[in-house]
Amino acid sequence: TPDHIDRHGSFEGYITAKKRIFLNQNSQDFAIIDNDNSNSLKVFEDLQNDKNFKANLVAISTKKIPQNGVAVIDKKVFVNLENQKFQFEINPILKGEHNLQNIACALAIICCHLIKNSQFSSQKIQQIIEIIEEFKGLKHRMQLIRKINEIRRLWRSGAL
Numbered sequence: 507t508p509d510h511i512d513r514h515g516s517f518e519g520y521i522t523a524k525k526r527i528f529l530n531q532n533s534q535d536f537a538i539i540d541n542d543n544s545n546s547l548k549v550f551e552d553l554q555n556d557k558n559f560k561a562n563l564v565a566i567s568t569k570k571i572p573q574n575g576v577a578v579i580d581k582k583v584f585v586n587l588e589n590q591k592f593q594f595e596i597n598p599i600l601k602g603e604h605n606l607q608n609i610a611c612a613l614a615i616i617c618c619h620l621i622k623n624s625q626f627s628s629q630k631i632q633q634i635i636e637i638i639e640e641f642k643g644l645k646h647r648m649q650l651i652r653k654i655n656e657i658r659r660l661w662r663s664g665a666l
Contacts, residue, residue: 525549531561536618538611541565541572564618566610568603576614578606585631587617592628594635599642609638 514520528537537553540546553559564587565575577584578596585592598609616634620626 521545521549525552528553528559528561531559533560533562534622535561536564536614536622537561538564538566538575538614538618540607540611541567541575542569542607562618564614566607566614568606568610576610576617578610578613583609583613583631583635585613585617588621588626590626590628592631594628594632596635596639598639612638 511517511520514523531537539550539553541550550563550565553561554563563574565572567575567577568579569577571577571579571584572586574586576587581596583592583594583596585594596609598605600609613631613634617626617631620630
């Protein structure tokens with residue numbers, strides 16, 4: 507998104523600065539990039555087509571299942587990494603598109619860590635999903651108290 511443009515001169519300058527994050531990565535590293543946002547997708551595609559880019563590209567999405575990455579769509583998790591495909595049910599306490607994006611990103615980070623440490627398996631991913639399903643969020647965040655007749659009652663934890 508167009509944050510900090512004053513520091514970078516233009517949105518293009520901002521994207522160029524963000525892309526520099528990946529310049530020093532090697533074949534042992536992972537670049538996890540959202541594919542739902544058009545600007546992020548462009549960065550992903552640029553890196554994918556860059557012959558000098560050495561890291562492993564991992565896509566995350568809440569809209570489509572990536573060939574190499576993690577998606578959270580309709581209460582399902584899709585993990586397509588290391589030439590393996592896993593699918594899991596998920597019912598997190600936290601709702602909302604932004605939380606699904608965060609879950610996809612967190613799962614991708616954990617999967618990459620497991621891959622790097624030769625511990626990548628469906629059992630490990632299932633354990634992580636169970637933990638995510640119990641995560642209630644941080645203090646001072648909106649939390650669902652009750653839903654009656656399609657009306658949701660929210661409460662901000664830590665509020666007086």
